[in-house]
Amino acid sequence: MPPARGKRTTMNQKPITAWLLLLPALLLLLAFTHLPAVATFIDSFYSTPRGSRPAVWVGLENYAVMFEDPVFWRALRNNLWYAGATIPLSIGLALLMAIWVNERMTGRAFLRLAFFTPTVLPMIAVANIWLFFYTPQYGLLEQISGALGLPSHNWLGTPSTALGAVTLVAVWKEAGFFMIFYLAALQGLNPSLREAAAIEGASRWAYFRRVQWPLLMPTTLFVLVNAVINAFRTVDHIIVLTRGGPDNATLLLLYHLYEVGFKFWDTAYASALTVLLLLVLGGVALLQFFVLDRRVHYR
């Protein structure tokens, strides 16, 4: 900027500069997130165009179909169960692992690496590994249970255990990722707090409950938001492990949506499902930010 120019020009140029700097991100967000979302919302009120039959306005019919579709309710129920299990389990496990590898001890680097490995692997690879674990007769689980004299079980092929089995894979995959955030937060805690607690004679548990846990709340909120989104977003392992089966026992909302949209080509109904999913996720995110945020102490 030439120094000869007046102060006013600088003032006027500031918002333009800001907008220009924001422009690339703004354009990308608009083109790939906001416009498709709006278009999907509009599409959900039209019928699916097929060949020479164009889309026609059908109002709320796609939503009516959704509420009458037993497979949709099954997927929703499965997904709530799945979210209810993966979120607390993966966060709890992450916290536990983070606290453990935060200690000074031999082999710490190795442990951290071991916990983080599942995160580095692609989900498809992870699912293929677990497919072997769960294989009846000669899979890893079978070999262990066989050695203990337990009866054989088809984990993924039985409706009562299939959802639990895919949930476990997700927890195993996610815990390592969340652990990194907790570990970073723990490393950032002021060491004098621990010394102070030690002088006061606080127990390990009291120190965690009264000091560490409250100070980790911002991280917990962040991790929670991610965990909730992932619980509705991650379906890669379903494709490899069960494809929603047996008899829809492991069908999750997003996988159902994918099937409706890209296998059945019922794009209108898929749009309605997308809108619902967006509303649910948006609602949960808002709730988390506005309600939980108040309870979080930032330093």
Add this chain to the structure above:
Amino acid sequence: MQRKTFNRFLMTSAMALGLGHLALAQTVTEVPFFYPVAVGGPITKVVDGLAEEFNKAHPGIQIKPVYAGTYQETIVKALTGHKSGQPPVAAVLLSTDLFTLIDEDAIQPLDGYVKTAADKAWLSSFYPGFLLNSRTGGKTWGAPFQRSTIVMYYNKDLLKAAGIAKAPETWAELAEAAKKLTKKDSAGKTVQYGMQIPSTGYGYWMLQALATQNGAVLANDAGNAVKLDDPKVIEALEYWVKLAKDGVHPQGVVEWGTTPKDFLEQKTAIMWTTTGNLTNVRKNASFDFGVAMLPAQQRRGSPTGGGNFYIFKKATPAQQQAAFQFIQWMTQPERAARWSIDTGYVATSAQAYDTPALKAYAKDFPPALVARDQLAHGVAEFSTHENQRVTKALNDAVQAALTGGKTPAQALKDAQAEAERILRSYR
């Protein structure tokens, strides 16, 4: 960036694009061609090599092969392209997706290109069994390419040990053999099953084989009516469920992907799966194995499967003609024979089996001929309008019955009701 440099950059790229486009339009017809890979082995190399060979022999045509993933991913890419106005010109897609492609108005019948006597001879050279899934409404929409069928693989060593002389040929013999082939350890745990039929993903295909053997026909030729709750179909599913109940077939749903592995690990003595696994089993079996036709109840029978060539509608006539030429070239006997040897798929014409290459291969490895011989008993693979949706209803029914959630009769009745709801508007 300097404004001048940027402008110059813009202009050069615009010119390059424009000129490149002109140059191409004048000399060669470009034909984007999508293909999936559904079996093991270096398939992409084979296809790319074939396309290159074709391009060399036809200077005016440039086939551009694009590996597009699984069958499912390939149709997603092709149809998404069709909807946005940029589909491939040719693609290999499931033969059963025929009605879906017609309903989307995406493909062109081949009849318009079959003009000379040689063209007609070419079209009638395919095995009729493979053309069943290519024809509807008096038109031929697809040319058979990578086609398969279900066969029965059996472990000769285990059969011999159990005192069974030959592969079972009827349902009763199969159930009997499976019983003899099932082994339990001292704790009563099954260490080796007599047989297994996979039920994830392709459960409907396997059920269709059983139903066909029991004399049932699942869908009509127009693809708008199904008979899933026919007593013969129910009997077929009951037979399958009973095998599992009797403990000679694994409980619950059996994974498609691990079935060949179970066979190779000798955890099952007999398996039903696609011929496409032949090369894989041949390479990895540590024991003597055989391949047989599926057993008969009322009759023998197995549905075909696999992919056909299609030509897309939204392309220039020159491109479509070039694509047709490519398809004809790819399905010539020598090439079909080579393709069959490289992959394990069934060659699509009788002439292909008369080529020296395939004759020599079959002499060395007789199981390669079982699938072809079974074609005499082949039926069209289950295919309807909104195929994937109806297929899912049937798959769910198979899984519900096998996992004990529903009785076979109830499961198929529910599937029929669902299929009826979907297909009503196509009649």
